[in-house]
Amino acid sequence: MFAFEPSAPNVTPTRYRQVALSTNVDSLDADWLIKHFSGREAYMRTRFIVARCGDDSALLEVAHHEDSGLFSRILQVRVLAPPNVCRYVVAPAIDTAVPSQLARLALEHSGVCVVVEGRYSHVSFLLNPAPLVLNVFDVVPPFPSKLLDQVQRVLDMAEDLPPIVAVPSFVDSREELERACNPLPAEVLAPCRGAGVDITGANVSFLDERPSKRDWILLGCERSQQIHRWFYGSAAPIVDICPNRFLDGRLGGAQTIARCCLIQEGVEERSRATYVPWGASLAEVREAIDRIVRKVGVPWTRT
Numbered sequence: 001m002f003a004f005e006p007s008a009p010n011v012t013p014t015r016y017r018q019v020a021l022s023t024n025v026d027s028l029d030a031d032w033l034i035k036h037f038s039g040r041e042a043y044m045r046t047r048f049i050v051a052r053c054g055d056d057s058a059l060l061e062v063a064h065h066e067d068s069g070l071f072s073r074i075l076q077v078r079v080l081a082p083p084n085v086c087r088y089v090v091a092p093a094i095d096t097a098v099p100s101q102l103a104r105l106a107l108e109h110s111g112v113c114v115v116v117e118g119r120y121s122h123v124s125f126l127l128n129p130a131p132l133v134l135n136v137f138d139v140v141p142p143f144p145s146k147l148l149d150q151v152q153r154v155l156d157m158a159e160d161l162p163p164i165v166a167v168p169s170f171v172d173s174r175e176e177l178e179r180a181c182n183p184l185p186a187e188v189l190a191p192c193r194g195a196g197v198d199i200t201g202a203n204v205s206f207l208d209e210r211p212s213k214r215d216w217i218l219l220g221c222e223r224s225q226q227i228h229r230w231f232y233g234s235a236a237p238i239v240d241i242c243p244n245r246f247l248d249g250r251l252g253g254a255q256t257i258a259r260c261c262l263i264q265e266g267v268e269e270r271s272r273a274t275y276v277p278w279g280a281s282l283a284e285v286r287e288a289i290d291r292i293v294r295k296v297g298v299p300w301t302r303t
Helices: 030-037 099-108 146-157 173-180 222-232 282-296
Strands: 019-022 041-043 048-053 056-064 071-081 086-090 113-117 123-127 132-140 164-172 187-190 203-206 217-220 238-240 256-260 274-277
Touching: 019 123, 030 048, 030 056, 030 071, 048 123, 056 086, 056 113, 099 113, 099 123, 099 146, 099 164, 132 146, 132 282, 146 164, 146 256, 146 282, 164 173, 173 217, 173 238, 217 222, 222 238, 256 282, 274 282
Parallel strands: 019 048, 086 113, 132 164, 132 256, 187 203, 187 217, 217 238, 256 274
Antiparallel strands: 041 071, 048 056, 056 071, 113 123
């Protein structure tokens, strides 16, 4: 009557109401737990029991007749995570309905299973955590990275996505300027004031304000160069900070999301990354994550 293999990766309950908490049991020995809970009544929604003895915990799965009434007797019990591999974490800021929030805690607390008592005191778990590591590549400043912030906001709300952990990879445009120019130029042209570029010892102008032309270095990409040609009739000396320049086998690939100024709207899948527009909406970021999940194939058991 059990529905999944206990070794399956990324096991989470469909609803945290399926998880019951039994505190102050006398033992967490597997045979004792099976004997103790077998034959006891369980609420019709209960699929899992977190048994606690002092500071230690164990995760159990139970099977019972779900169609026989509000409560029914437990017919089978199996221990999914004994106390030596089960971690109980109290984290009031965590929404236990969101797999990616559980995944972040699972990485912090090593174990086969992390049980989380989170927001609203709801209890849920992630068994056999194997979250998708999503590489978020962005050029900074500004700080914080807009793309990382958007990705995290999507993951923090997505109850229907598998466990995903966002890992940032940044290139600092000011460091790229220093590598390319020695000494630093007196005049630097950044794409827009929103880039938040401030370079000590240089006068920074912003292309979106269409300043009077100077003898500057453009710190931008092909789109910035196109706009420069439109405004001033010629190309500018450029330090190219296009994300595509930096994405390779180490930083880029199927599990990478990045931004591109040449995309007006929508999402583009390329060999080095899945790209969203520079001014991407949350919906476009969500679509990019969905595509990456479909492409990579993240094992996830919701039961």
